[in-house]
Ligand SMILES: Nc1ncnc2c1ncn2[C@@H]1O[C@H](COP(=O)(O)OP(=O)(O)OP(=O)(O)O)[C@@H](O)[C@H]1O
């Protein structure tokens with residue numbers, strides 16, 4: 001496994017700190033809503049504290065910068081050397097791009113992908129469309145908008161229905177897979193109302209589910225061994241739904257490195273790296289795939305801002321499987337960014 005050995009750290013300032021790192025985030029607020037998963041993408045304070053402690057352990061001074069209406073002033077007041085961004089943003093299809101846009105506006109270096117990559121990746125249909133032009137196989141789909149009926153001519157049931165621009169399985173319940181046009185119509189009506197956005201109607205690919213994590217840039221890009229999401233409880237259709245993610249111990253076993261033939265593992269890792277490069281991801285990302293019963297690899301979606309909840313989110317779970325503790329995981333992401341900006345890495 002490639003490591004991020006560093007021999008030339010920044011000299012500490014008079015307080016003993018080597019670097020001021022702003023940590024931008026959006027917290028779950030406990031908003032009450034009929035929609036159970038309304039705050040699914042936001043982070044808990046525990047994740048913020050875990051990242052803060054990791055950063056402090058490298059000798060960084062950490063400024064906690066909640067991404068709210070005062071972010072601009074907070075950034076100008078704290079003038080960090082770099083920002084470690086996990087903020088999901090607030091509203092709209094481009095919300096994940098909001099904080100990176102502000103950081104670029106203020107010319108502040110930050111870890112992770114820029115606003116353009118985040119905008120594309122959050123729009124599942126748009127990223128599928130771009131990747132298909134690079135011959136990346138992705139399930140056939142239609143986009144349903146408002147109350148207009150969607151034609152599924154040319155698509156094969158079962159179909160999965162998911163909000164086009166969400167993450168953390170928000171809007172993907174255990175009944176997201178439909179077998180016929182009537183059920184599709186009902187689910188589209190319900191979800192369009194609940195999530196107020198276009199719905200992706202996509203061919204459901206049964207078979208193995210894999211997620212692939214990446215760190216680094218350019219020549220130093222490392223694709224970690226793929227992790228298989230193995231369904232251990234019988235379900236009509238195996239989906240890593242919102243409730244399965246919440247109760248993962250009951251439904252899932254994680255297998256990393258996944259038991260794949262060597263040639264399949266190599267193709268999958270190469271595909272993941274190509275996607276990372278095509279979408280110009282920076283520092284880290286995670287993406288999901290299905291391998292059909294015929295052995296075809298299908299790209300499902302990419303997360304250039306993957307969850308980092310310790311021992312819960314898939315990204316830190318994969319790095320744990322390969323022997324990295326949480327601290328090393330955060331360090332590998334931060335150092336990728338520091339190197340990219342020509343700032344000396346931390347040790
Ligand atoms: N076309 C498909 N075929 C089979 N399963 C699918 C398909 N699309 C989605 N799924 C299932 O639904 C899950 C959630 O879908 P997807 O990864 O698109 O949502 P997400 O909310 O963006 O996820 P994340 O939490 O990774 O951000 C997948 O992990 C997979 O189990």
Ligand SMILES: [Mg+2]
Nearest residue numbers: 168169288301
């Ligand atoms: Mg996913």
